Amino acid sequence: MERYASIERKTNETQISLSLDIDGEGQSKLETGVPFLSHMLDLFTKHGQFNLNVDAKGDIEVDDHHTTEDIGICIGLALREALGDKRGIKRYGNAFVPMDEALAQVVVDLSNRPHLEMRAEFPNSKVGTFDTELVHEFLWKLALEARMNLHVIVHYGQNTHHMIEAVFKALGRALDEATTIDPRIKGVPSTKGML
């Protein structure tokens, strides 16, 4: 069974073509117009063993907000579509990832109940030209559209770039675990019978 989805989304603010293969080789092709976000999505894809292509044209002359938010929406939509009825998946994933002095933890439940809980204090409001508050924006839209419960904790760190990098790597690894097919699981892993 191929776990793949492609998404086309066009608004007055952004135009996005995106494809996601859950069972990939960590390959990405990213034209986001937001270099720091491309860097983070590259890490996410690599450590999640996905394949991800993003071609986005957004109103980055305003700022990176709409583009970052809408890419989060599209990855969420793709994840949800590619997972289908979620038969046989592990459902939960948990990953700790250190990046030099920083330590991030991401816990996911592909529960069909969107929630983001985020505990992260970034020392700087910018990494290069990227507003670090957009990390929350991206993660919330991702969780909302993928319909997952996402908990993101940065336990400590000093360098904002390292801290965010650890978050995206941990997100990839936690989602890799949660989406893994476990041959012992028959049907959908919920006592409700659906997710």
Ligand SMILES: [Mn+2]
């Ligand atoms: Mn880096």
